[in-house]
Amino acid sequence: MDRRTFLKLAGSAAFAGTCLPLFSGLKTAWALDDSHGQAYAGDHGVKDALAEAGVSARAPKLLKIRFFNRDFKDDVFLPDNEIPLLLSSLMRFKRIRNLIGHGNFCLAGFDDALSCSRSYDAIGPFPRRELDFLEKLFQRPASDYGFMGKKTIPRLTWQVPAGKTVKIRGTGNYLYKGGSKALYQDIRRKVGTEAVLTSGIRGVSKQFLLFLNKAAQSRGNLSMASRSLAPPGYSFHATGDFDMGEKGFGPDNFTEKFTRTRVYSQLSSLGYIQFRYGPGNHLGVRYEPWHVEVGG
Numbered sequence: 673m674d675r676r677t678f679l680k681l682a683g684s685a686a687f688a689g690t691c692l693p694l695f696s697g698l699k700t701a702w703a704l705d706d707s708h709g710q711a712y713a714g715d716h717g718v719k720d721a722l723a724e725a726g727v728s729a730r731a732p733k734l735l736k737i738r739f740f741n742r743d744f745k746d747d748v749f750l751p752d753n754e755i756p757l758l759l760s761s762l763m764r765f766k767r768i769r770n771l772i773g774h775g776n777f778c779l780a781g782f783d784d785a786l787s788c789s790r791s792y793d794a795i796g797p798f799p800r801r802e803l804d805f806l807e808k809l810f811q812r813p814a815s816d817y818g819f820m821g822k823k824t825i826p827r828l829t830w831q832v833p834a835g836k837t838v839k840i841r842g843t844g845n846y847l848y849k850g851g852s853k854a855l856y857q858d859i860r861r862k863v864g865t866e867a868v869l870t871s872g873i874r875g876v877s878k879q880f881l882l883f884l885n886k887a888a889q890s891r892g893n894l895s896m897a898s899r900s901l902a903p904p905g906y907s908f909h910a911t912g913d914f915d916m917g918e919k920g921f922g923p924d925n926f927t928e929k930f931t932r933t934r935v936y937s938q939l940s941s942l943g944y945i946q947f948r949y950g951p952g953n954h955l956g957v958r959y960e961p962w963h964v965e966v967g968g
Contacts, residue, residue, distance in 0.1 A: 733954055736818070740899035740958040747895035748817035755892050757805040762888055764802070765881040767795045775844045780877040781831040782806075806880065810904050818956045819898035825876065825905045832875045832910070845872035845914075852912045852966050859916065859964075863938040870917040870925050870962065874909035899958050908948060912966040931961050939964075 736744055750758060768788050769777040780788075789795045798806075810828045814821070837846045838853055847853045847869070859867050874882070883901050890896040894903075902908070909915075917925030918935040930936050940961075949960040 737958045750892040762884040779832045782876045785877045814903045817894040820955045843869045847872045866919045867935045871915040879904045915962045
Protein backbone atom coordinates (compact mmCIF):
# COMPACT_ATOMS: atom_id res chain seq x y z
CA MET A 673 0.00 0.00 0.00
CA ASP A 674 1.42 3.38 -0.93
CA ARG A 675 1.41 6.29 1.48
CA ARG A 676 -1.38 8.12 -0.37
CA THR A 677 -3.70 5.12 -0.14
CA PHE A 678 -2.82 4.59 3.51
CA LEU A 679 -3.60 8.17 4.44
CA LYS A 680 -6.83 8.01 2.46
CA LEU A 681 -7.94 4.98 4.45
CA ALA A 682 -6.76 6.56 7.67
CA GLY A 683 -8.74 9.70 7.02
CA SER A 684 -11.97 7.93 6.08
CA ALA A 685 -15.19 9.44 7.39
CA ALA A 686 -15.56 6.67 9.97
CA PHE A 687 -12.46 7.89 11.78
CA ALA A 688 -12.41 11.61 11.04
CA GLY A 689 -11.50 13.55 14.14
CA THR A 690 -10.49 10.38 16.00
CA CYS A 691 -7.47 8.96 14.24
CA LEU A 692 -6.21 11.94 12.28
CA PRO A 693 -4.01 13.31 15.12
CA LEU A 694 -1.99 10.13 14.83
CA PHE A 695 -0.82 11.05 11.35
CA SER A 696 0.80 14.35 12.17
CA GLY A 697 3.79 12.30 13.30
CA LEU A 698 3.65 9.50 10.75
CA LYS A 699 6.72 9.22 8.62
CA THR A 700 9.17 6.64 7.41
CA ALA A 701 12.91 6.89 7.50
CA TRP A 702 13.22 6.16 3.79
CA ALA A 703 11.56 7.19 0.54
CA LEU A 704 9.26 4.37 -0.57
CA ASP A 705 7.87 3.47 -3.96
CA ASP A 706 4.30 2.36 -4.72
CA SER A 707 4.93 -1.39 -4.75
CA HIS A 708 5.67 -2.22 -1.10
CA GLY A 709 9.38 -1.73 -1.62
CA GLN A 710 12.15 -2.09 -4.14
CA ALA A 711 14.56 -4.96 -4.72
CA TYR A 712 17.04 -3.70 -2.17
CA ALA A 713 19.74 -6.18 -3.10
CA GLY A 714 20.13 -3.97 -6.17
CA ASP A 715 20.18 -0.72 -4.22
CA HIS A 716 23.73 0.64 -4.45
CA GLY A 717 23.34 2.71 -1.27
CA VAL A 718 22.36 -0.36 0.67
CA LYS A 719 25.16 -2.39 -0.87
CA ASP A 720 27.73 0.21 0.15
CA ALA A 721 26.38 0.42 3.69
CA LEU A 722 26.29 -3.35 3.99
CA ALA A 723 29.88 -3.61 2.80
CA GLU A 724 30.95 -1.06 5.42
CA ALA A 725 29.06 -3.01 8.10
CA GLY A 726 30.52 -6.32 6.94
CA VAL A 727 27.08 -7.75 6.10
CA SER A 728 26.62 -9.81 2.96
CA ALA A 729 23.72 -8.81 0.71
CA ARG A 730 23.17 -12.56 0.30
CA ALA A 731 22.08 -12.84 3.93
CA PRO A 732 18.46 -11.59 3.78
CA LYS A 733 17.80 -11.82 7.53
CA LEU A 734 20.88 -9.79 8.36
CA LEU A 735 20.03 -7.30 5.64
CA LYS A 736 16.54 -6.83 7.05
CA ILE A 737 17.61 -6.29 10.64
CA ARG A 738 20.37 -3.93 9.50
CA PHE A 739 17.82 -1.89 7.51
CA PHE A 740 14.86 -2.53 9.79
CA ASN A 741 12.94 0.59 8.74
CA ARG A 742 12.85 -0.24 5.04
CA ASP A 743 10.26 -2.18 3.09
CA PHE A 744 11.29 -5.45 1.47
CA LYS A 745 9.50 -7.26 -1.33
CA ASP A 746 8.48 -10.21 0.82
CA ASP A 747 7.28 -8.13 3.79
CA VAL A 748 3.76 -8.93 4.98
CA PHE A 749 1.21 -6.09 5.12
CA LEU A 750 -2.18 -5.95 6.77
CA PRO A 751 -4.98 -6.11 4.21
CA ASP A 752 -6.43 -2.70 3.37
CA ASN A 753 -9.74 -3.44 5.09
CA GLU A 754 -7.96 -3.97 8.43
CA ILE A 755 -6.11 -0.63 8.44
CA PRO A 756 -9.09 1.27 9.95
CA LEU A 757 -9.30 -1.41 12.67
CA LEU A 758 -5.59 -1.01 13.39
CA LEU A 759 -6.03 2.73 13.80
CA SER A 760 -9.22 2.72 15.85
CA SER A 761 -7.83 0.02 18.20
CA LEU A 762 -4.62 1.99 18.62
CA MET A 763 -6.46 5.18 19.52
CA ARG A 764 -8.64 3.30 22.02
CA PHE A 765 -5.55 1.88 23.77
CA LYS A 766 -4.08 5.40 23.86
CA ARG A 767 -7.22 6.78 25.47
CA ILE A 768 -7.08 4.04 28.10
CA ARG A 769 -3.41 4.81 28.83
CA ASN A 770 -4.13 8.52 29.14
CA LEU A 771 -7.00 7.83 31.53
CA ILE A 772 -5.32 5.37 33.91
CA GLY A 773 -1.78 6.77 33.63
CA HIS A 774 1.40 5.44 32.02
CA GLY A 775 2.55 3.53 35.09
CA ASN A 776 -0.72 1.68 35.62
CA PHE A 777 -0.95 0.99 31.90
CA CYS A 778 2.36 -0.90 32.05
CA LEU A 779 0.65 -3.60 34.12
CA ALA A 780 -2.75 -3.57 32.39
CA GLY A 781 -3.99 -6.83 30.91
CA PHE A 782 -6.40 -7.15 28.02
CA ASP A 783 -9.34 -7.74 30.36
CA ASP A 784 -8.39 -4.53 32.18
CA ALA A 785 -8.58 -2.67 28.88
CA LEU A 786 -11.99 -4.16 28.11
CA SER A 787 -13.34 -3.25 31.52
CA CYS A 788 -11.98 0.29 31.31
CA SER A 789 -13.38 0.81 27.81
CA ARG A 790 -16.86 -0.27 28.94
CA SER A 791 -16.80 1.97 32.00
CA TYR A 792 -15.88 5.30 30.42
CA ASP A 793 -17.78 7.00 27.62
CA ALA A 794 -14.65 8.96 26.69
CA ILE A 795 -13.02 5.66 25.67
CA GLY A 796 -15.99 3.65 24.39
CA PRO A 797 -16.23 -0.14 24.34
CA PHE A 798 -14.23 -2.17 21.83
CA PRO A 799 -16.67 -3.10 19.04
CA ARG A 800 -16.77 -6.73 17.91
CA ARG A 801 -14.75 -6.06 14.74
CA GLU A 802 -11.91 -4.55 16.78
CA LEU A 803 -11.96 -7.45 19.23
CA ASP A 804 -11.83 -9.96 16.38
CA PHE A 805 -8.95 -8.05 14.79
CA LEU A 806 -6.95 -7.92 18.03
CA GLU A 807 -7.54 -11.59 18.84
CA LYS A 808 -6.53 -12.58 15.31
CA LEU A 809 -3.34 -10.53 15.59
CA PHE A 810 -2.50 -12.06 18.97
CA GLN A 811 -3.14 -15.64 17.85
CA ARG A 812 -1.39 -15.36 14.48
CA PRO A 813 2.11 -16.90 14.49
CA ALA A 814 4.52 -13.97 14.19
CA SER A 815 6.77 -16.19 12.08
CA ASP A 816 4.21 -15.61 9.29
CA TYR A 817 5.69 -12.13 8.88
CA GLY A 818 9.30 -12.78 9.85
CA PHE A 819 9.56 -12.53 13.65
CA MET A 820 11.20 -15.73 14.88
CA GLY A 821 11.28 -15.06 18.62
CA LYS A 822 9.63 -17.20 21.29
CA LYS A 823 6.03 -16.64 22.35
CA THR A 824 6.20 -15.66 26.00
CA ILE A 825 2.50 -15.16 26.78
CA PRO A 826 0.17 -18.06 25.88
CA ARG A 827 -3.20 -16.36 26.37
CA LEU A 828 -4.71 -13.04 25.35
CA THR A 829 -6.21 -12.80 28.86
CA TRP A 830 -2.85 -13.27 30.63
CA GLN A 831 -2.24 -10.84 33.51
CA VAL A 832 0.94 -9.58 35.16
CA PRO A 833 1.04 -11.58 38.43
CA ALA A 834 -0.42 -9.51 41.26
CA GLY A 835 1.89 -8.71 44.17
CA LYS A 836 5.07 -9.69 42.33
CA THR A 837 6.04 -6.29 40.97
CA VAL A 838 7.68 -3.18 42.34
CA LYS A 839 7.56 0.36 40.96
CA ILE A 840 11.01 1.83 40.37
CA ARG A 841 11.02 5.33 41.78
CA GLY A 842 11.64 8.14 39.33
CA THR A 843 11.11 6.01 36.22
CA GLY A 844 7.36 5.36 35.95
CA ASN A 845 8.23 1.71 35.27
CA TYR A 846 7.79 -1.55 37.15
CA LEU A 847 10.09 -4.56 37.55
CA TYR A 848 9.48 -8.01 38.95
CA LYS A 849 10.64 -8.63 42.48
CA GLY A 850 13.45 -11.12 42.60
CA GLY A 851 15.75 -11.56 39.61
CA SER A 852 14.80 -8.43 37.64
CA LYS A 853 14.94 -6.08 40.62
CA ALA A 854 18.20 -7.64 41.86
CA LEU A 855 19.88 -7.28 38.47
CA TYR A 856 18.71 -3.68 38.15
CA GLN A 857 20.08 -2.88 41.62
CA ASP A 858 23.39 -4.51 40.68
CA ILE A 859 23.60 -2.33 37.60
CA ARG A 860 22.90 0.80 39.58
CA ARG A 861 25.55 -0.11 42.16
CA LYS A 862 28.24 -0.95 39.63
CA VAL A 863 27.47 1.51 36.84
CA GLY A 864 26.07 4.39 38.86
CA THR A 865 23.01 6.60 38.87
CA GLU A 866 23.61 7.62 35.24
CA ALA A 867 22.19 4.20 34.35
CA VAL A 868 18.42 4.58 34.12
CA LEU A 869 15.56 2.17 33.61
CA THR A 870 13.82 3.16 30.36
CA SER A 871 11.28 0.33 30.06
CA GLY A 872 10.27 -2.42 32.46
CA ILE A 873 7.28 -4.75 32.65
CA ARG A 874 4.84 -4.56 29.77
CA GLY A 875 1.44 -6.19 30.04
CA VAL A 876 -0.61 -7.28 27.05
CA SER A 877 -2.28 -3.88 26.61
CA LYS A 878 0.97 -1.91 26.52
CA GLN A 879 2.58 -4.30 24.05
CA PHE A 880 -0.50 -4.01 21.85
CA LEU A 881 -0.26 -0.21 21.93
CA LEU A 882 3.45 -0.19 21.09
CA PHE A 883 3.15 -2.72 18.27
CA LEU A 884 0.02 -1.18 16.76
CA ASN A 885 1.68 2.24 16.85
CA LYS A 886 4.74 0.89 15.04
CA ALA A 887 2.53 -0.92 12.52
CA ALA A 888 0.69 2.35 11.84
CA GLN A 889 4.00 4.19 11.34
CA SER A 890 4.99 1.36 8.98
CA ARG A 891 1.76 1.79 6.94
CA GLY A 892 0.47 -1.63 7.95
CA ASN A 893 3.76 -3.45 7.31
CA LEU A 894 3.75 -6.12 10.04
CA SER A 895 7.19 -7.36 9.06
CA MET A 896 8.75 -3.92 9.45
CA ALA A 897 6.96 -3.35 12.76
CA SER A 898 8.18 -6.68 14.15
CA ARG A 899 11.79 -5.86 13.31
CA SER A 900 11.63 -3.11 15.95
CA LEU A 901 9.02 -4.35 18.43
CA ALA A 902 7.96 -7.79 19.58
CA PRO A 903 4.36 -8.52 18.53
CA PRO A 904 1.77 -8.86 21.32
CA GLY A 905 2.44 -12.10 23.16
CA TYR A 906 6.13 -12.25 22.22
CA SER A 907 7.76 -9.65 24.45
CA PHE A 908 10.22 -10.72 27.15
CA HIS A 909 9.31 -7.50 28.95
CA ALA A 910 6.28 -9.44 30.15
CA THR A 911 8.45 -12.04 31.86
CA GLY A 912 11.33 -10.03 33.33
CA ASP A 913 13.59 -8.35 30.76
CA PHE A 914 14.05 -4.59 30.86
CA ASP A 915 15.71 -1.73 28.98
CA MET A 916 18.52 0.47 30.28
CA GLY A 917 19.73 3.84 29.10
CA GLU A 918 21.94 6.76 30.08
CA LYS A 919 20.46 9.65 32.00
CA GLY A 920 19.83 12.66 29.76
CA PHE A 921 20.35 10.70 26.51
CA GLY A 922 16.62 10.71 25.71
CA PRO A 923 15.28 8.85 22.63
CA ASP A 924 18.83 8.05 21.52
CA ASN A 925 18.86 5.41 24.25
CA PHE A 926 16.81 3.33 21.79
CA THR A 927 19.28 3.66 18.92
CA GLU A 928 22.75 2.30 18.25
CA LYS A 929 24.06 5.65 19.48
CA PHE A 930 23.57 4.19 22.95
CA THR A 931 26.60 1.96 22.33
CA ARG A 932 28.79 5.09 22.42
CA THR A 933 27.74 6.03 25.96
CA ARG A 934 29.65 5.40 29.16
CA VAL A 935 26.71 3.46 30.57
CA TYR A 936 26.73 1.01 27.66
CA SER A 937 30.49 0.61 27.93
CA GLN A 938 30.10 -0.32 31.58
CA LEU A 939 27.18 -2.66 30.94
CA SER A 940 29.14 -4.37 28.20
CA SER A 941 32.28 -4.79 30.30
CA LEU A 942 30.39 -6.38 33.19
CA GLY A 943 30.19 -9.98 32.08
CA TYR A 944 27.02 -10.91 33.92
CA ILE A 945 24.79 -8.90 31.53
CA GLN A 946 23.58 -10.54 28.33
CA PHE A 947 21.73 -8.82 25.52
CA ARG A 948 18.89 -10.85 24.05
CA TYR A 949 18.95 -9.29 20.57
CA GLY A 950 22.58 -8.98 19.59
CA PRO A 951 24.03 -7.91 16.22
CA GLY A 952 23.57 -10.60 13.60
CA ASN A 953 20.78 -12.40 15.50
CA HIS A 954 18.51 -14.71 13.51
CA LEU A 955 15.23 -13.78 15.19
CA GLY A 956 14.31 -11.05 12.70
CA VAL A 957 14.89 -8.30 15.28
CA ARG A 958 17.14 -5.28 15.00
CA TYR A 959 20.14 -4.98 17.31
CA GLU A 960 18.97 -3.87 20.77
CA PRO A 961 22.03 -3.05 22.90
CA TRP A 962 19.76 -1.41 25.51
CA HIS A 963 17.76 -4.61 26.16
CA VAL A 964 18.89 -6.53 29.23
CA GLU A 965 18.09 -10.22 29.41
CA VAL A 966 16.96 -11.66 32.73
CA GLY A 967 17.18 -15.45 32.57
CA GLY A 968 15.16 -17.58 30.17
